[in-house]
Amino acid sequence: MSYCGVFAGTCLLFNLFGVIGTESLSSPENVTRLLDKLLLNYKKEVRPNFGVEPLYIETDIYIRSMGPVSEQNMAYSMQCYFRQRWYDERLKFNMENVSQVTLSNHFLKYIWKPTTYFLNGRRSVQHNITVPNAFVRIRNDGLLYMSRRLTINALCPMMLMNFPMDKPVCPLYIGSYGYTIKDIIYLWKYGNDKSVELAEEITMSQFDMHFIEANNLTDSTLGEEYSILEVYFHFKRHLGFFMIQTYLPCCLIVCISWVSFWINRDAAPARVLLGVTTILTAAAIGIMIRDGLPRVSYATGLDVYLNVCIVYALAAMIEFAVVHYMLGRSETAGGNAEEEDLLLTPEPTTVAIHEHEGDGEITTFLQPPDDLEEQISSKKHRSFFYRFFGNRFRYSRKKNRVHEIALQGGYHESRIDIWARYIFPSSFILFNIVYWTWYMRKRY
Numbered sequence: 001m002s003y004c005g006v007f008a009g010t011c012l013l014f015n016l017f018g019v020i021g022t023e024s025l026s027s028p029e030n031v032t033r034l035l036d037k038l039l040l041n042y043k044k045e046v047r048p049n050f051g052v053e054p055l056y057i058e059t060d061i062y063i064r065s066m067g068p069v070s071e072q073n074m075a076y077s078m079q080c081y082f083r084q085r086w087y088d089e090r091l092k093f094n095m096e097n098v099s100q101v102t103l104s105n106h107f108l109k110y111i112w113k114p115t116t117y118f119l120n121g122r123r124s125v126q127h128n129i130t131v132p133n134a135f136v137r138i139r140n141d142g143l144l145y146m147s148r149r150l151t152i153n154a155l156c157p158m159m160l161m162n163f164p165m166d167k168p169v170c171p172l173y174i175g176s177y178g179y180t181i182k183d184i185i186y187l188w189k190y191g192n193d194k195s196v197e198l199a200e201e202i203t204m205s206q207f208d209m210h211f212i213e214a215n216n217l218t219d220s221t222l223g224e225e226y227s228i229l230e231v232y233f234h235f236k237r238h239l240g241f242f243m244i245q246t247y248l249p250c251c252l253i254v255c256i257s258w259v260s261f262w263i264n265r266d267a268a269p270a271r272v273l274l275g276v277t278t279i280l281t282a283a284a285i286g287i288m289i290r291d292g293l294p295r296v297s298y299a300t301g302l303d304v305y306l307n308v309c310i311v312y313a314l315a316a317m318i319e320f321a322v323v324h325y326m327l328g329r330s331e332t333a334g335g336n337a338e339e340e341d342l343l344l345t346p347e348p349t350t351v352a353i354h355e356h357e358g359d360g361e362i363t364t365f366l367q368p369p370d371d372l373e374e375q376i377s378s379k380k381h382r383s384f385f386y387r388f389f390g391n392r393f394r395y396s397r398k399k400n401r402v403h404e405i406a407l408q409g410g411y412h413e414s415r416i417d418i419w420a421r422y423i424f425p426s427s428f429i430l431f432n433i434v435y436w437t438w439y440m441r442k443r444y
Helices: 010-016 028-038 105-110 240-262 268-290 301-333 338-344 372-380 384-409 415-443
Strands: 055-070 075-087 100-104 116-118 134-139 143-155 169-176 184-188 196-198 207-221 224-237 351-357 360-366
Touching: 055 207, 055 224, 100 105, 105 134, 143 169, 169 184, 184 207, 184 224, 196 207, 240 268, 240 301, 240 415, 268 301, 301 415
Parallel strands: 055 184, 055 196
Antiparallel strands: 055 075, 075 143, 100 134, 116 169, 134 143, 169 224, 207 224, 351 360
């Protein structure tokens, strides 16, 4: 059966295939006869050079857009022109003034094509708007050039230990689905350095393209060897987003927690509220940032910083608890405040005994034992109500007297607060120096 009979006439055939000549255009009749002759005994199931030698397929990629790169899905996507070239001697032709013809994607149904696929691909698609974005060009010496516009979605395993100061490397593996190196060998068209080209206008929100590395190798699977092309995209992450949204807010939150060191140690509600607020805010920032990351079993660089900030805010809260505990001991047992000792220490009860000896009178002052008042009080008031309400009344009266002392004598600082004002900022600055030196050294 002739090629014209298959496609029901010369006019339909010419509408199906667009023809471009490098020197001049040929008539539709000549093109029809040429294609009729080329496909007359053509077997698309059999590869070129079958049984003779492996077929070499030259490949190059032109990337039009890159991204997004997803840490949560461990994947990336890009839009590119995927081009392949190979020789098929069955498609050689000799036509006057025509050195090559460019045919639409429909012609690909009737010729042999390499079974190329992406080994680490995920949901890669070919664009079909407004028509399938693919074409094939045949040269008179049998060279076929096939180009497709694809969106490739591929896996990108990442090690996030240095996140966000890391440099992700995303691979792309290209091979044949079924043909071994005895049948097909893949090569980069322009060598390893220039076969993967990036459009100049490409920009990414979170990354810079550091460099592209391309190689070709042979992989062994189930005892068979396959030709593989590999590309490694080396990215460099931008730090601006994380500095503005994470590092700077966390640093400010830690600094705010230090304000409690300058608040009166008697102002427990203010210091507790400040401490709880800073801890919860730092924890909320950490939860928000981790939502966009995979649930890895190790701590990232960002986790280290967030957890240290939470520890500092918690340490400021614990510092106030220590100060408040020491203040309570001072109120009940004396402490270092002399004013409190004078007011809170009960005056001893003195008993005067008058004796007459001769013409004069001798007066003797006796002081009862320290625990006498306690013994009398315990014997007199042993009921539950007295012990409960009486103790609370005495504690409230004592607090009021301490407050009066503070008003009269001014603000009394705690030595722990004074030391904390120097220890907390200096240690936090030291931590930042060590942190940024360590991770920036790995980044560069």
